[in-house]
Amino acid sequence: MNAVTDEEFQQAGEVTPDSVMRYLRGSGWSVSRDLGSGQLWELRADEGRPYQVLVPVRPQVRDYAARISDLLETLSAVEARRPGDVLREMFLPSADWQFLRLTPPGPSGTAPLVDVVPALAGLRDLMTAAAASSVAPVPQPVQPAQKPQQVKEYVSRVRLDQTRVGSYVVAAHTPLSTPVHAGEPFERSVTRRLYASVLCAREAAAASVAADELQDFLGYTGVGLSANLCEALVKISGEQRNGFSLAFAWSPDIPVGQKTAPIPLARPHLEVLEAAARDLRARAGRTDVALQGTVVRLRRELPYGPGEITVSALTEEWQRPRRVRVHLAEPEYERAAEAHRLGHEVVIQGDVRVSGTAVRMESVTSFMTVPVDD
The missing domain is CATH 3.30.920.30 (Hypothetical protein.)
Incomplete structure (x- = not known):
């Protein structure tokens, strides 16, 4: 003793x-x-x-x-x-704690520097994803790159504590502030969102491993699961995709109504999460996107006026060409029909929206045709 x-x-x-x-x-x-x-x-x-x-x-x-x-x-x-x-x-103030238990090869209580650095970066991204989901009016499958100030301030308040016994355990805690209005502190809402989203990510990954097929992660976005969160979990595992677990300890000043067991993630889960992040990004909408491709379908109700075209296009985030439906005014529709007749490509800029397997471009800001050399 x-x-x-x-x-x-x-x-x-x-x-x-x-x-x-x-x-x-x-x-x-x-x-x-x-x-x-x-x-x-x-x-x-x-x-x-x-x-x-x-x-x-x-x-x-x-x-x-x-x-x-x-x-x-x-x-x-x-x-x-x-x-x-x-x-x-x-002596520390009331806080919620997270314990990240890494399992790198080597003596217990130690970890290679090349494993710790991405783990800490991934933990930061994980906290950011949970906070961004908490402040969003509607959680998104892909979060905007620019985060609200409240998210940045939350992440800056997260503190790292001394490591714990057992493999290599990183301890992080966030002091709970006094709510401005009735209700729980913002920090607690982020911790709850973090726990729920990581738990759902683990369950969806386990189901994918069992079925040997990627499950629909899009259905979990309501609890905070996003491509950003999946990528953060993968980053924590490092290049070798070492498994790890995440445990939670809640401030006793605001008790939780149920036990929250540690959430383990093994290499097969992490490989699924990596694929899920790519899939979520491919299916999610983006603003101010430029698509280039060929017109494969023309449709309008009358011989004149606006109409809808379908373009087979490819972006950096899509692994294969996807068909995108675009509504165009009459001048742009006529130019698209001419490009279709001549076999030329079109470049359209606007906002991409994804609903299930359907992809649409809205709020078109520019349209041009690009001749294709034979």
């Missing part, structure tokens, strides 16, 4: 009983008995008798620091951490 140092003993006398109890609640402990001058807390173990600690409720008593020190040494043994690390967390 690690003993409390003299400096930590002095600091132990400064931590409040409320801070100690908040830490215990957040770590799964519960009150067993009220002894008047203190409370007996228990943590159920998988086997054998439960762990017990005594929390003094009056900081004014002479041996308060000694009692807190005894409690810290017990927690140190239970959590396999130094007492000073436990004490430091007791």
